[in-house]
Amino acid sequence: MKIIELHKSVTESNDRDAEKLRNELKERGTFLINVMSSPGAGKTTLLSRIITDLKNELRIAVMEADIDASVDAEKIEALGARSIQLHTDGMCHMDAGMTRQGIEAMGIEEIDLAFLENVGNLICPAEFDTGASKNLMILSVPEGDDKPLKYPLMFETSDVLVVSKTDALPYFDFDMEKLRERVRRLNPKIEIFPVSAKTGEGMEALEAWLVKETKEWKN
Numbered sequence: 001m002k003i004i005e006l007h008k009s010v011t012e013s014n015d016r017d018a019e020k021l022r023n024e025l026k027e028r029g030t031f032l033i034n035v036m037s038s039p040g041a042g043k044t045t046l047l048s049r050i051i052t053d054l055k056n057e058l059r060i061a062v063m064e065a066d067i068d069a070s071v072d073a074e075k076i077e078a079l080g081a082r083s084i085q086l087h088t089d090g091m092c093h094m095d096a097g098m099t100r101q102g103i104e105a106m107g108i109e110e111i112d113l114a115f116l117e118n119v120g121n122l123i124c125p126a127e128f129d130t131g132a133s134k135n136l137m138i139l140s141v142p143e144g145d146d147k148p149l150k151y152p153l154m155f156e157t158s159d160v161l162v163v164s165k166t167d168a169l170p171y172f173d174f175d176m177e178k179l180r181e182r183v184r185r186l187n188p189k190i191e192i193f194p195v196s197a198k199t200g201e202g203m204e205a206l207e208a209w210l211v212k213e214t215k216e217w218k219n
């Protein structure tokens with residue numbers, strides 16, 4: 001398992017670095033998705049399911065960013081996908097310079113779809129453009145339908161919201177309609193996919209979106 005210790009980016013403008021990285025990824029034909037959520041919302045489980053379901057259709061790689069450990073990258077590698085573990089030098093987010101270091105260390109040759117599993121929290125990752133083609137956030141059912149009220153920036157900066165662990169809906173007072181209303185008020189363009197990575201419910205719609213967007217990016 002390859003582990004990379006990232007250096008803090010020394011840059012004047014993260015936004016400019018991010019735009020540059022995004023353009024390069026477009027030229028190289030790799031669609032990069034920045035995956036953000038609280039710890040335990042189900043990022044690694046969702047990515048594992050996506051790899052299993054789509055591995056014959058798309059060449060997929062995953063960069064796992066954490067403050068420490070390498071358990072997530074090991075899980076992804078065990079599925080046969082290219083993966084790397086990034087350590088963020090104590091930082092609670094990834095920025096564009098750090099994402100570039102990860103891409104260079106992992107390599108994205110012959111990769112159609114790459115995921116960056118960002119550090120788990122709903123605050124700092126929303127503040128930094130990583131250079132990804134799209135931002136995808138996960139909110140799990142046990143976290144509650146009030147999170148858009150508390151962490152609005154995360155919902156505003158995401159292109160896609162995956163509502164995960166829908167198999168747990170019977171056990172929680174989670175109002176899906178209320179959630180949709182709150183999210184749409186912050187971000188009318190966001191795409192919402194309720195899924196359970198455990199039962200597979202809703203995965204088809206999300207995976208169809210991933211395949212469509214990846215193919216469009218490459219053209």
Ligand SMILES: Nc1nc2c(ncn2[C@@H]2O[C@H](COP(=O)(O)OP(=O)(O)O)[C@@H](O)[C@H]2O)c(=O)[nH]1
Nearest residue numbers: 039040041042043044045046165167196197198
């Ligand atoms: N019931 C249920 N549990 C899930 C689902 N997805 C993930 N989990 C569980 O949630 C916990 C955290 O998942 P993980 O993927 O490690 O979350 P991460 O920290 O966001 O990467 C694990 O115990 C998973 O088994 C799901 O769809 N349904």
Ligand SMILES: [Mg+2]
Nearest residue numbers: 043044072117
């Ligand atoms: Mg994880």
